Amino acid sequence: MSESSPNQPSRFRRALGAVGRAALLPVRGVGYLIRSGKAHQHFFLPVLNGALGDQLAARYDPRAIRMSFRRGGHDVAVADLRLSEPHQKTVVFVHGLMGDELIWQTGFQDPPGSRRYGPRLAEEAHVRSLYVRFNSGLHLSENGRELNRLLTELVDTYPDAIGELVLVGHSMGGLIIRSAGYYASVDDELKIKNEELKVRNQKAETDNERSIPTTDQSPDPPSNDSFLIFNSQFLITKAPWLVHLRSVFLLGTPNDGSWLEQNSHFTARLLHRINLFPTRFLSKALNKRSNGIKDLRYAILVDEDWQDAHADDLTPPRTPVPPLPGVQYHILMGAWLRATRPSALREYFGDGLVGQDSARGHNTFGNEAALPTGARVRTAVFSQQHHGGLLTHPEVFQYLKQWV
Incomplete structure (x- = not known):
């Protein structure tokens, strides 16, 4: 049986060191949380x-x-x-x-x-x-x-x-x-339509200003090319x-x-339909989530959709x-x-x-x-x-x- 090296710590010291490290774990954990919290405070x-x-x-x-x-x-x-x-x-x-x-x-x-x-x-x-x-x-x-x-x-x-x-x-x-x-x-698209109507009105005013028409043929409407140039501008x-x-x-x-949001919406509706105090409470709590989260259910990207009376269907x-x-x-x-x-x-x-x-x-x-x-x-x-x-x-x- 070999004797332990004189430089090797005794079992007691090793056990004491292990106990000390275990005791410091909460402190180190708190330190890590503090550092992590500072890094993520933004x-x-x-x-x-x-x-x-x-x-x-x-x-x-x-x-x-x-x-x-x-x-x-x-x-x-x-x-x-x-x-x-x-x-x-x-x-x-x-x-x-x-x-x-x-x-x-x-x-x-x-x-x-x-x-x-x-x-x-x-x-x-x-x-x-x-x-x-x-x-x-x-x-x-x-x-x-x-x-x-x-x-x-x-x-x-x-x-x-x-x-x-x-x-x-x-x-x-x-x-x-x-x-x-x-x-x-x-x-x-809306403004282009308005501008097109404005051009047509200006054309009509020009026609009305002609007191004596020189020909029975009405003037040519603006060309598509001119509209394209105007619209692009x-x-x-x-x-x-x-x-x-x-x-x-x-x-x-x-x-x-x-x-995820589809399941959350379904769960909230189901809890509300059960109509007991605990389920109503949970349903109201679920419905406190923000409008941005709720819109994720079906990717609602337009105002009129979430304003619609059937938005919660x-x-x-x-x-x-x-x-x-x-x-x-x-x-x-x-x-x-x-x-x-x-x-x-x-x-x-x-x-x-x-x-x-x-x-x-x-x-x-x-x-x-x-x-x-x-x-x-x-x-x-x-x-x-x-x-x-x-x-x-x-x-x-x-x-x-x-x-x-």
Whole structure:
């Protein structure tokens, strides 16, 4: 039997050391929580707004986030962005539910010195990266209209600095991008119709001023070419960012709705129908979730849909929001479950939060023949990636770098 080395600590000392380390575990755990809390404190307001942001905004609570460009952790007015590089490709990043602009830049658990998509694309693809933060508890259409206004102000303020425009949205952010495009295009269509009517009225007034007609033949109407030129000029005036828009990247976006919110809505209705005090209480508690979360049920992107009297039906009205003409859409989705799982299960759960069928957006992007002129759709699936993993996956970055 070999004797223990004289330098080796005794069993008593080893046991005492183990007890000491165990006693310090709570202290170390608290220290870790404090450091983690400090690193994630910027998420407090975004999470609060995602859960109750509509209620905060309704009572003008100062904690309610207002949509803005962000730089250095602060809101930045468009005029203070001071964009100078001429005709530079500009990428605007839009976060998802309960997120903020930092998800595109860095993370607490990322390796030291590492950077995420925004800074890396700016350096390696030589683009301009801009970040938007918004109140994710508001209706999707409310944020969509505000993003349309913000992008219009951006291009109006820097007409020479903005080259091609690329929009990148994660989860809810992708839906807000689509809603913004809808409102920009609808506003243009309405104004174009008004201007066409104005031209026709001016023509009629000119005809009435002719006291003695020289011929029985009425003057020719304005040519289609003149209308196209006029309309394109008006398009630049009303929604100039649409003229610059070339690509939209939708990362884990529930284009046809979220199965999680669909189940939450069904559960709340079922509890209410049971009509007992405990079930009524739970139903009311569930219905306290924000309008932004509720809109995720079927990706409600238009004001009239959530304002409709049947908005809470199991199959509510849903205004089609088609792709924009001349824009290439990139649908990037994760496959959370292993390939050995049944395909129906993998399709349903998708990246864990967004099903693959919804991410593909069959109702919106499924029929290639129905796509507007110049619109194209590309789809990429990243295996064994969850919803949040799409923000850090190296293959996703390489895809962005290639196609941005």
